[in-house]
Amino acid sequence: MNTTILLFTRDLRVRDNPALEAACAGGQVVPLFVLDEAILSGPHAPPNRVRFLLDALGALRDSLRALGGDLAVRRGDPAREVARLAAETGARALALADDRSAYARRRLAALGDLGLEVSAHPGITIAPPGGLTPATGDHYRVFTPFWRAWTAARHRPVAGTPGTIRMPPGVDPGPLPRLAELTSGAPSPDLATGGEPAGRRRMAAWLDEAAADYDRARDDLAADRTSRLSPYLKFGCVSPLELANATPEGFRRQLAWRDFHHQVAAAFPDLPRRDYRPRGGRRWNRDEGALAAWREGMTGVPIVDAGMRQLRREGFMHNRARMITASFLTRNLGIDWRSGLRHFDEWLADGDVADNAGNWQWVAGTGNDTRPNRVLSPLRQAARFDRDGEYVRTYVPELADIAPSHVHRPWALPAAARRTLDYPPPIVDLEWPQ
Structure with a gap:
């Protein structure tokens, strides 16, 4: 039977997960998450996100087990861990969510050198970065024309949730690490709980209680009528497409802004480091x-x-x-x-x-x-x-x-x-x- 490794990255959910749907349709599946040392050792693994990630991984493992599968958790280099698991299970294919960040592209290139059949699927954003382009140029530089193209586009259908996951026998899932093993700092005291169930509860409550009032009240600081779904979108605990399908236009516009920034970053990978539009050599204060x-x-x-x-x-x-x-x-x-x-x-x-x-x-x-x-x-x-x-x-x-x-x-x-x-x-x- 064909075996596919499903590498979770920023799509930590079982609902509307096109990579999961495709992998399950192909036969046996080995769900995998790699705690990437290159990220854990850098500035992008602070305590709040590490704790939110661990919440999400625990919830994902529970959801996969409820479907008959499990989540293999490894720590190290993603390409090396995928290669090791492929050798153990005889997997010949790899599925993952399509991501266009500079780091994700380097990771995908390394995975492509393993000799596996690699397929990248949508799901991190609603419109894939690079999926909408203007008549001239490789990306939209201004939001309003992007918004027009985004609203006119035909987005993909919501992916189905598998009824069961067939895993090959003998795969050691490995333990989920404790927070102290990954970071020395303390998370914020009132940090929200991560994971798909918590995200879906938050989404359902917001849609029921506040979504209809979003356009009027979203800027009222004390009212706190925003969705607070941003960390669940960051980690893919909720589907941006499902959310867009259920929300008023004002909130869909915010989701389009998220897609807009992703397509800008895909075209200009130095966005976190260099001015996208330099403004005449402005000098900053060093205070x-x-x-x-x-x-x-x-x-x-x-x-x-x-x-x-x-x-x-x-x-x-x-x-x-x-x-x-x-x-x-x-x-x-x-x-x-x-x-x-x-x-x-x-x-x-x-x-x-x-x-x-x-x-x-x-x-x-x-x-x-x-x-x-x-x-x-x-x-x-x-x-x-x-x-x-x-x-x-x-x-x-x-x-x-x-x-x-x-x-x-x-x-x-x-x-x-x-x-x-x-x-x-x-x-x-x-x-x-x-």
Whole structure:
């Protein structure tokens, strides 16, 4: 009987998994996940994502066992571990999800040298990177025409979930490592639980309770009406296609932005490192003290500090707060967007290379924004999207008892009241005309 190794990468689910569907149709399947030493030893394996990954792998193993299979877990180089498992099982084919990041392409090239029949299947994004191209050029550089093409495209059908998985006998699944074996740091205290079941519960609750109100309330920081599905999309615990099929247009547009950044990163692999659109040799400030205050949520600007503290507490930040904090770092402090990207990458459970870099460059004016000089005033943003200061009071407890009229400008309090606050003054002057 034919045997296929199914290499899971960023598609840690059994529902709507085209690679799983194709592998099961071919005969026996050996599901495999390789804890890649090249990633674990680098900057892209911080505690929040490692713990979320381990949650997802445990849930995936349970789901595969319920279908009669299992998940083989190995640690090392993916090509070497696939070759070893192919020799043990007699597998002649390899299936995996198609990924176009620079690292994924190097991995695919190494897998292609093993002599196996390799097939890459869609599923990480809705529109595969490179699947939509303009009349001239290899990718869309502006979102609006990409959005038009994305909405007009005929996307693939949802893949079926196998009724059973046939594994060859004798495959040692191997243990799932403990968190302490993979990282020395501690995850955020309020980090969400990873895995397909948790992701599907979150998706179902959001669709039932908040999706219909998304367009109106998505920027309301205190209301917290966003889906919070981004880490489940990052790890493929929920299908972006299934989600798009069930959500209103405003949210589908956000999923299209995700696809947009992936196609930009596929065409410009240096997106996390180099300006996509250089802006005349702009010089960035090298102010380590200001950068440290920003990282710690101690800038003295409440709306910025609230976002940065939410990031550390939850491994997540509201999207509007991401824009505000990123604009403050690059525009108000004049600090290089790459410093902000690295900090977000350290803490975000949903830290995806394409999305993180694409959004940072958009805010910094070096990316795909058609208005590169756009500046988001933190005070205006606070007045519009945290009108009563509830978001700030949630994450900056020093200001919990401040009246709404002063919570975003505590420096405007009378001197006697300011002296009782254990909160710093702003590190930049924001009292220009807003």
